[in-house]
Amino acid sequence: MAEKVFAGVTVNVTEDGYLTDPNQWTKEIAVEIAKEEGIELTDKHFEVINFIREKTLNGESLTIRTIGKSGIVDTKGFYQLFPGAPLKKATKIAGVAKPSSCV
Incomplete structure (x- = not known):
């Protein structure tokens, strides 16, 4: 398990860069992960x-x-917000575990 510093806070991350503790997540951390x-x-x-x-x-x-059926965004919009691998990127930025459906 690795450690990384986001927004001045040291957090534990997996080898793929996902937070191991979703309680460490803040909006400031999300902004920095998103920049990456x-x-x-x-x-x-x-x-x-x-x-x-x-x-x-x-x-x-x-x-x-x-997510496409959430009423927040449709599938196409989800891909536009998080291009490439939307579910992988969105969950990483959200500070939750990598979904099992993501390779």
């Missing part, structure tokens, strides 16, 4: 991130389809 992923966060990003945190911290598993 080449994403500048907007209010819409945070709506999706908050949805992801709420669902995963309640023990629900997420898919791209789940």
Whole structure:
């Protein structure tokens, strides 16, 4: 397990860079992780991130389809917000575990 410093806070991360403790997450940390992923966060990003945190911290598993049906953003919009690997990037920025559906 590695440590990384985001927004002046040392956090534990997996080898893929996901926080090991979602309770260490802050919006400031999210902004720095997003910068590493080449994403500048907007209010819409945070709506999706908050949805992801709420669902995963309640023990629900997420898919791209789940997020597309959230009412926050459709699937195409999700890909636009988090280009390339939207679920991987969004969960990483949200400070939750990497979904099992992501390789």
